[in-house]
Ligand SMILES: [Fe+2]
């Protein structure tokens with residue numbers, strides 16, 4: 410049995426601190442074969458840098474996924490992909506001109522795991538210079554083109570806003586992948602389950618970041634946008650006393666690639 414832990418969107422310093430503080434205990438208790446994280450918000454809430462990615466690597470995380478914000482620090486993002494593009498999956502359905510690969514093979518003691526990242530199309534802010542193409546239309550080709558190294562399991566981070574699109578995608582690929590893990594909303598959902606064909610599914614894993622915020626953002630700034638109607642730039646707290654820690658633990662049969670269990674966790678913790 411392949412045991413995988415996946416952390417939802419890790420947001421800036423408070424998110425990294427939360428994960429780093431609690432991961433040793435989780436590793437000791439769960440003895441996972443593979444630890445993954447969504448890092449689109451890793452560097453101060455937007456994008457990812459080599460320094461911040463290496464912080465999580467030192468904590469034991471070996472595979473990473475992106476999202477609509479992964480290239481928010483474009484130059485730094487390109488640097489990250491040139492150094493760590495083999496362990497960081499970028500969205501598959503953005504223009505090919507962006508660096509990085511949408512499917513990466515993460516090594517485990519039990520074999521290689523294919524890790525992928527797709528963006529949803531519904532209610533997503535425009536972040537790329539071309540529209541995002543349909544994840545439904547491209548998933549079959551994507552799966553076929555990533556089989557050369559014979560992965561023992563396939564895990565997809567489906568980064569999307571609309572719950573319906575995520576649920577529908579889960580059913581669409583049920584039995585073809587080991588897990589579909591929703592990210593992007595930063596709010597964990599309680600619908601983790603194994604679908605009839607053996608795909609572990611959750612609509613959103615949630616975030617790892619500062620508690621007492623609006624989705625990781627300083628709450629006063631978010632409130633100002635809603636109450637004044639003015640565009641107020643967002644920021645995340647530099648420091649926090651409490652963190653939100655959101656992750657799932659999945660068990661996958663490495664002989665069949667099918668999941669047998671998934672459980673979601675969401676805790677408010679002192680950091
Ligand atoms: Fe995010």
Ligand SMILES: [Fe+2]
Pocket residue numbers: 449476477478568592593594
């Ligand atoms: Fe996102």
